[in-house]
Amino acid sequence: MALFTFRLLPLVCTASIAIYVLSRFMHFETKSTGALTYSITFIIYLLYWLYIYPYHLSPLRHVPTVPGCPLWGHVFEIFNAEIGAVQQKWHKTHGPIVRYFYPFGKEILSVVDNSALKHILVEASYNYEKTASNRKFLSRLFGEGILTAGGKVHAQQRKALNPAFSISAIKALAPAFWDYSCSMSSYWEQDIKESSDDSVSLDISDWASRATLDIIVAVGFGAKIDTLHNSTAPLIEAFRTVFRFDAVAKLLAVLHILFPIVRYLPIKENREVDAAKRTLFEFASGLIQEKEANINSTGNNILSQLVRGDRKPQAAGEDIFSRVICDQIATFLGVGQDTSATWLSWTLHLLSKHQHMQVKLREEIRSHFPFLFRGATHEKIDFTEVDVDRLPYLNNVCRESLRFIPPIPFVSREAARDERLGEYFIPKGTVIHIPINTIHRMPEYWGPNSNAFDPDRWNCLPASYTNNAFLPFTQGPRGCIGRKFADTEVKTILCCLLSKFQFSPDPAVQDPEELKRYRIVQKSQYGIRLKVSKLDG
Numbered sequence: 001m002a003l004f005t006f007r008l009l010p011l012v013c014t015a016s017i018a019i020y021v022l023s024r025f026m027h028f029e030t031k032s033t034g035a036l037t038y039s040i041t042f043i044i045y046l047l048y049w050l051y052i053y054p055y056h057l058s059p060l061r062h063v064p065t066v067p068g069c070p071l072w073g074h075v076f077e078i079f080n081a082e083i084g085a086v087q088q089k090w091h092k093t094h095g096p097i098v099r100y101f102y103p104f105g106k107e108i109l110s111v112v113d114n115s116a117l118k119h120i121l122v123e124a125s126y127n128y129e130k131t132a133s134n135r136k137f138l139s140r141l142f143g144e145g146i147l148t149a150g151g152k153v154h155a156q157q158r159k160a161l162n163p164a165f166s167i168s169a170i171k172a173l174a175p176a177f178w179d180y181s182c183s184m185s186s187y188w189e190q191d192i193k194e195s196s197d198d199s200v201s202l203d204i205s206d207w208a209s210r211a212t213l214d215i216i217v218a219v220g221f222g223a224k225i226d227t228l229h230n231s232t233a234p235l236i237e238a239f240r241t242v243f244r245f246d247a248v249a250k251l252l253a254v255l256h257i258l259f260p261i262v263r264y265l266p267i268k269e270n271r272e273v274d275a276a277k278r279t280l281f282e283f284a285s286g287l288i289q290e291k292e293a294n295i296n297s298t299g300n301n302i303l304s305q306l307v308r309g310d311r312k313p314q315a316a317g318e319d320i321f322s323r324v325i326c327d328q329i330a331t332f333l334g335v336g337q338d339t340s341a342t343w344l345s346w347t348l349h350l351l352s353k354h355q356h357m358q359v360k361l362r363e364e365i366r367s368h369f370p371f372l373f374r375g376a377t378h379e380k381i382d383f384t385e386v387d388v389d390r391l392p393y394l395n396n397v398c399r400e401s402l403r404f405i406p407p408i409p410f411v412s413r414e415a416a417r418d419e420r421l422g423e424y425f426i427p428k429g430t431v432i433h434i435p436i437n438t439i440h441r442m443p444e445y446w447g448p449n450s451n452a453f454d455p456d457r458w459n460c461l462p463a464s465y466t467n468n469a470f471l472p473f474t475q476g477p478r479g480c481i482g483r484k485f486a487d488t489e490v491k492t493i494l495c496c497l498l499s500k501f502q503f504s505p506d507p508a509v510q511d512p513e514e515l516k517r518y519r520i521v522q523k524s525q526y527g528i529r530l531k532v533s534k535l536d537g
């Protein structure tokens, strides 16, 4: 809409001047001259931006284009289908770089081409920043943290945070990951004990969200909130609001693209999101005050790195200012919690659907960590013996789950300067969509069984596979800093849960895969509910 206003404005000004000149000096009747001039202006506007510019003048006119009317573009088609589904169709027909339209002729490129992806994400990643609308959307929820920063500021923040995400720093978190996994499983054991049946139906995604929130707050910020115990704590309620999908949220997401002003409307949805954001930021500022009071100079968690980065100006002369620490905390709570929870929940769902894989994985866990099956509690585990990276089938299942249902199925970028992608000139400001979900299912990269959930594919990838075919965390300087964190966290929780419980689909609910929805992360509309029973022995 901003584009609409911006493009229309010069034309309306010119038309107004023409009306003034015609009626003042040529003595035309103002009313009818005005009506006629504005009508002609509007028709010229439509003709120019919806036909002449996109098909005859735009520098992107040579890019294969999805047929359709640029007036409303392809936005309804996209929003009515599962994320990535229409892009799959388009790329099959028109090739690995295609142009399509958002309303009012706004051009978008969808890119699945291997070298173009490498260029955008790795080789020239700072020439392709997050889009303005994406930054606005994310900063509305999580403030101005590393997720929305660009260029030098981003590089600086990333450098300051890297120590908290080194392999050794993540390994040191293993006891905490086990602690929360064991704690969640003891709540489940209690639920099963109290049930009249030998199994209970659990909302796995809600439990996973609470466990991963407790974990990030504990290991990232040295605090305790215990949402595993208190399922209605304000912080978890705030996240439920932020990640909620319902008809209104979906409608607002579409309207937001057309009219960004909807975010300021005094409606219930906006008020609830604002209240959720306030809860998040009050929590973050409480953490900072606590940290400032007892700063631990040797700490290596996320908050220590943020506070230390704030106090010590970096070599390039730029500081991570105190006022952004709050935003950084909110960002990490936002991106470090629901993503891992979603990965964990979809993996358990897929294992419940593919029982033989669940059995095979459990046997692998048993052979590496037999003590887990003998009912070892957290206190009795020797963490030097437990390295979840040593389990090849676990690794395959986890990667395949990320490929099959990536928690973040889509990212976007905007060219920060004139660029080239292969044979195409890409003018500054071009918006590029990277449909991760589509890329993960392309037979051109994955072979003919790309649509099957098959962990064994990772033992023998086809020659056509490349690093850019698997982008759950994207890659390059803007790729996920928490990749290793999430990997160790999810594998640990899986080992703990699979050593104690058997998972199967709940026949009382619809298959969660049929209800996939996307809002920041890709979840199932009503959560993932599974039947959970205690393992024999």
Ligand code: HEM
Pocket: 130, 146, 147, 148, 158, 216, 332, 335, 336, 337, 339, 340, 343, 406, 407, 408, 411, 412, 471, 472, 473, 474, 477, 478, 479, 480, 481, 482, 483, 485, 486
């Ligand atoms: C399954 C779990 C996760 C997935 C699938 C995931 C995925 C991603 C993706 C795709 C991006 C890039 C977004 C973009 O380019 O627009 C990203 C960025 C990021 N992720 Fe993750 N993430 C996960 C877990 C985590 C965790 C556990 C943390 C922190 C503890 C984390 C912290 C971040 C941060 C800070 C960024 C921004 C990086 C930057 O811009 O430099 N993520 N993540």
